[in-house]
Amino acid sequence: MIKVYFEDSDLEEYVLEDPIRIMETRNESTPKKAILPGSVLKLELEERGIKQKDFAREIGLPASNLNEYIHGKRGFTADFSLKLEDSLGIAADIWMNLQQNYELALARKQQLDIEEQVALNDLEEYDKIISIKDLTKRLGITSVSRKNILHQLTAMLNLKPAAELQVYACGKSYFKKSSKSKNDPRMILTWILLAKAEIKKVEVSGVFDISRKEKIINELQQVLHLNINSVNRVRDILSKNGIKFCIVEKMDSTPIDGYSFYDEDVPCIVVTKRRDTIDNFAFCIMHELGHLFLHLGENRSVEFVTLEEKERADKCEREADKFANDGLIPENIWKKSPAVKLDQYQIQKKYTEWADHLQLNKWIVLGRIGHELDFWRFKEDGTRRIS
Structure with a gap:
């Protein structure tokens, strides 16, 4: 049995036969943590009681190079994977699949990080004219993902772009501060969005x-x-x-x-x-x-x-x-x-x-x-x- 290590997480054990099955086991289409191929190799060597310096000598590599493979500073190549196949009896395509999946997971995570930042920027713009905190509370939105929060707000409130909302507010007298009452234009617009969303649920006979x-x-x-x-x-x-x-x-x-x-x-x-x-x-x-x-x-x-x-x-x-x-x-x-x-x-x-x-x-x-x-x-x- 080969132990698969999820970077920055606790160790979890899987049979190293099908890396795709490993990803499905985590039940995530976009993993939050990528499986580092070098961590798999490290745990396999420990499982067999093989010291890294001895293994490096056996496959004809300097110990420093093997250390770089193990810590992800070098990606697993076809040549290196064949060396592992010859020495450990684990097919080269398994090691290559691990490397490919690792790189794909990193790319997905990087894309997700970019989308999260874009969503955060959009939410910050909205928050200048409406209260995102009050809207998420009233609507029962509990996600920590900015992308999901923005998606749900947009769907539930039919939310226009922030610039359009600002133009809408500027054209209405009731969004202006009043000396006669302590009204907050930002909170008034927030309530109006909730009112319009709620009335959408109502039917008339x-x-x-x-x-x-x-x-x-x-x-x-x-x-x-x-x-x-x-x-x-x-x-x-x-x-x-x-x-x-x-x-x-x-x-x-x-x-x-x-x-x-x-x-x-x-x-x-x-x-x-x-x-x-x-x-x-x-x-x-x-x-x-x-x-x-x-x-x-x-x-x-x-x-x-x-x-x-x-x-x-x-x-x-x-x-x-x-x-x-x-x-x-x-x-x-x-x-x-x-x-x-x-x-x-x-x-x-x-x-x-x-x-x-x-x-x-x-x-x-x-x-x-x-x-x-x-x-x-x-x-x-x-x-x-x-x-």
Whole structure:
């Protein structure tokens, strides 16, 4: 039996009959470690109890030359392999195959190293505009190979070249730093890529028809005010009306509430549930629906990311805000809401009674008055969370 040594690894034993079988035994198409032919010869001599200097003399070589063959400083030639065949009885073609496989493995490893470096460079360029660390964590990518990481990110996110992503980001206002919120443009783009990847998994049961606007609003209004199994029921309503919907958890430094856009010819709404309350969830759904009906239109390249802002200066955002308010509580009804002093107890008491009387969700009502008065100190009772 001949022991085969994998360079820089522990010794492993194989019968030296078929070097190809040895490679297959390791179950790797591209070995990480090459089999050094000289190591095989060294172990064979030790197995037979032959000293290297005596063997060198026997085959007519200086001991220094044999040492170079053993340590890989010289490649096994046909002439040297024939000498080994004559002396050890091991066919010359076995030694030549070992040498050939060794050189091929080294070449493959060198090519792999080059590809890894190229992938690393690409990932570093991407990391300047998106968070590779957060993407791999969110997507469950655990490979240590940069090449594999890049391949998986590209496949899962339909990732454009870094330069194209940079141009895309520069053309969108919501990637710019805001004095009103601590948004990070890099993290916003990261979240958007995740949202677009997640929405690809969603299918709809119906076809979008803009003429069904009032019916969609009324159905959503009833479900949101009732707040029973809200997320699933909203998803069902949107799906049967040809609108994709999903929830993608927010990321650090991304005060995003919602995102509306087209995935090919299908309108999409993505929300974050940044606040797990029915009033915030209801407003976000209606706000993005407002963008869909008011602003997306025929231009499939238009998209809206709704960031947390105390004052929405953008005309489209103000219009979507109004659409959301009217969709949840029509203006003619809201005008009849009670007038009370700026007192936490009185506001909560009066508006809760008013909401109950009209069969409205009290938290959607309190959320709206709280937003208008910039007053949020209401006592919660566990019913504000999304069911």
